[in-house]
Amino acid sequence: MTNTPPPAGWYPDGQGTTRWWDGAQWTEQTQAAQAATPAPQRSGLGAKLADAGRNLVTRTDPSVRADVLWSAVGKPITQIGGGRYTLTPEYLHFESGTLRTNAQQIRTHEIHDVDAKQSMAQKARGLGTITLWADRSGGREEVKLEDIPNFREGVNAINDAAFKAREGLRVREQTSHVSYQGTPFPQAVPSAPAAPTSPAAPASAASDLNAELERLAGFHQSGILSDEEFTAAKRKLLGL
Numbered sequence: 001m002t003n004t005p006p007p008a009g010w011y012p013d014g015q016g017t018t019r020w021w022d023g024a025q026w027t028e029q030t031q032a033a034q035a036a037t038p039a040p041q042r043s044g045l046g047a048k049l050a051d052a053g054r055n056l057v058t059r060t061d062p063s064v065r066a067d068v069l070w071s072a073v074g075k076p077i078t079q080i081g082g083g084r085y086t087l088t089p090e091y092l093h094f095e096s097g098t099l100r101t102n103a104q105q106i107r108t109h110e111i112h113d114v115d116a117k118q119s120m121a122q123k124a125r126g127l128g129t130i131t132l133w134a135d136r137s138g139g140r141e142e143v144k145l146e147d148i149p150n151f152r153e154g155v156n157a158i159n160d161a162a163f164k165a166r167e168g169l170r171v172r173e174q175t176s177h178v179s180y181q182g183t184p185f186p187q188a189v190p191s192a193p194a195a196p197t198s199p200a201a202p203a204s205a206a207s208d209l210n211a212e213l214e215r216l217a218g219f220h221q222s223g224i225l226s227d228e229e230f231t232a233a234k235r236k237l238l239g240l
Contacts, residue, residue, distance in 0.1 A: 029080070070157035074147040075127055085145050087157055089165065094145065106143065108158075109165035110134045116155045122147065130154050168224035171216075175233040212237055
């Protein structure tokens with residue numbers, strides 16, 4: 001017995017809205033439940049499709065992801081095709097499109113010069129546009145996150161994530177290229193008289209070492225360095 005898909009129409013998506021089923025697949029078009037045509041009560045495949053739609057929304061909802069630092073959905077005047085943006089420590093994900101989704105992502109350490117602006121129309125609606133520049137392999141790229149409700153919060157979150165990602169990358173590059181030979185403290189050469197040294201030199205070297213250890217510990221506590229990276233960096237610094 002062959003199951004026939006339900007006809008095109010609006011079906012509940014489990015989020016207080018209804019989503020358009022085009023007869024073959026779910027689309028990105030949604031509308032408020034109170035303004036939607038009531039979906040017919042169905043059983044069999046129709047009920048399974050409705051359950052699948054609710055499960056899809058739950059799996060992709062940024063609020064259930066532990067690594068999400070900030071998220072937003074664009075609110076254009078047409079209420080159709082607004083962008084969807086999700087920020088994690090590693091990536092800024094953004095999607096756009098109505099019937100066809102265009103999804104892209106930018107690594108946070110590539111992001112520079114984050115700014116926000118409001119047009120008169122956006123100000124009346126409490127929205128704004130975030131503009132950022134990303135230094136990618138193909139050159140500097142401008143990206144706009146348009147008609148964002150919490151755009152000021154977004155600017156702060158993106159700037160903070162980008163700074164931490166760049167700083168973490170810089171520390172990793174330094175610790176992976178520096179190679180210490182033996183102990184970093186001055187040692188006398190047995191075959192020749194030791195050159196006169198200032199009494200402050202050993203103290204200065206120790207002070208620099210302690211400062212570097214404290215800096216690594218700070219990166220470790222803030223999450224920039226993992227436990228393994230912190231241990232490896234510390235061992236290299238101490239010449240172990």
